[in-house]
Every structure is written in C-alpha cells, then in structure tokens.
Amino acid sequence: MSAEPIPHSPGPWCPDPRRQQRADYTLEDLLNLPDDAPRVELVDGVVQVTPSPTLGHQDISFLLRLWLHSHAPRHLRAAQDVGVELTVNTSRRADVLLCRAGVPSGLSLISPADVVLAVEIVSPGTRRVDRFAKPGEYAAAGIQYYWRIEQDPVHVYAYRRGDRLGPGGERQYELVADSAELIELTEPFEIKLSVAEITP
Incomplete structure (x- = not known):
C-alpha cells in the first residue's frame, strides 16, 4: 500500500x-x-x-484609541488599523480613527463619509507617507480631521480640512494645534488631551 x-x-x-x-x-x-x-x-x-509597526507605535495607538473611546461622544466610535476606501483603487489603513457609531462592525473597509478623524503615528519606515501622502489623500476624500503623531518625544499635530486648494484643486489640511504636552480643540468634539496620557 x-x-x-x-x-x-x-x-x-x-x-x-x-x-x-x-x-x-x-x-x-x-x-x-x-x-x-x-x-x-x-x-x-x-x-x-505595509511594514509591521513597532511596540512603541502600537502602545501609542492603543492608548489613543482607549482615550478616544472614553472621551468621544456616543455618536462616534474609536477604532484601530481599519481600512478606509479613498477611491475605487486606493485604500489606506489608519492607525486610529473616529467613525460614526452606526458603521456595521463586520466591515473591514470604511467609507470616508463615515470617518470623522484619521490618525497616523509616524515610524521611521512611514515618515514620507504619513507626513505627505496620507494627509493629501484623506483630505481629497473629504475626511474633515487628521492627526499626525510623531514619536520620541510624542508630539501631536492636529489638522482640519481648510479652504486652501492643493495643486490638483482639492482642499488641504491646515494645522490647528500642536503640542508635546496638551492638545485643546473644540472639533470634532471638545478635546483636552494630555499627551502624557498617550505616551507609553
């Protein structure tokens, strides 16, 4: 046999x-x-x-998601590492995002119309993409708010989609706050974030 x-x-x-x-x-x-x-x-x-994130990156991502989950109003939902449909042939995975609470849990790709805030945590391998490519793509897709978080030390840059147009005629983000200590904003909700709370 x-x-x-x-x-x-x-x-x-x-x-x-x-x-x-x-x-x-x-x-x-x-x-x-x-x-x-x-x-x-x-x-x-x-x-x-996409490159695997570092432990430090993931710690910041987890702490920020936890903070947003605890502080955002009930009509918003915090999530990590979820895809966003930007065009028919482009999607990005935001490190952290706030989306509308009614988005079904079974989705792995979310419409930009349901995303209120997209957050990217910059790592050595993602500097150019997180600082230039993703904010341009998120703004062009209509996502109103974007945060970029730099590491070592942790520093938060908060942007809002403004009226200034980019080279392709799309609206761009404008910086509304940045700090390594305290971020205070009135949009997308009343925010008083001590950066120490998201620092590993």
Whole structure:
C-alpha cells in the first residue's frame, strides 16, 4: 500500500506581478484576499505590503484609541488599523480613527463619509507617507480631521480640512494645534488631551 503524496502549499500569498505592473487592483480585490495575505494598502491600483509597526507605535495607538473611546461622544466610535476606501483603487489603513457609531462592525473597509478623524503615528519606515501622502489623500476624500503623531518625544499635530486648494484643486489640511504636552480643540468634539496620557 502506498501513501498519498502530501500536497505542498504554494507559499504565502503575494500580489500578481503582472497586475502590479498594470496597476489594476481594485477595492473588490482587497476584500477578497485570502486569509494568509499580509497587511496591505491599495495605492492607485498597486497592492503595497505595509511594514509591521513597532511596540512603541502600537502602545501609542492603543492608548489613543482607549482615550478616544472614553472621551468621544456616543455618536462616534474609536477604532484601530481599519481600512478606509479613498477611491475605487486606493485604500489606506489608519492607525486610529473616529467613525460614526452606526458603521456595521463586520466591515473591514470604511467609507470616508463615515470617518470623522484619521490618525497616523509616524515610524521611521512611514515618515514620507504619513507626513505627505496620507494627509493629501484623506483630505481629497473629504475626511474633515487628521492627526499626525510623531514619536520620541510624542508630539501631536492636529489638522482640519481648510479652504486652501492643493495643486490638483482639492482642499488641504491646515494645522490647528500642536503640542508635546496638551492638545485643546473644540472639533470634532471638545478635546483636552494630555499627551502624557498617550505616551507609553
């Protein structure tokens, strides 16, 4: 009696190089990725694997989400590491976000119309994207508020979508507050955040 050969796994999922060259991935493709797919974002039809965050990054993310969960009004909901549908071929994963409380829990991609605040925590591997690309994309998609958090030391930069237009005619963010000690804002709700509370 002979044993059946054991099927070998073809290896972990990775984007199709031809589709990457054509840049024709869509949000629908993202929703149908296999379970073994890595953490990815979709940028102009190209699937990009996102680097793993550091412990310090995750500590800040957790503490901020906890703070927002405890302080935001009931019609808003705090979440971590959730995808946001920016266009038909672009989605980003916000480190932390505030969305409308009525958004169904089963979603892995949220419409920008349901996002009130998107937050990115800057790491060495994400500096350019978090400081330039993501705020431009979030503002163009209509997300009203954006926070950028720098590490070492922890410093919060709070932005609001303003009337100034960018090169492509889209509205851009304008800085409304920044501090390594205390952030006080009236929008998107009454905020008095001691930066020490989100510092690991």
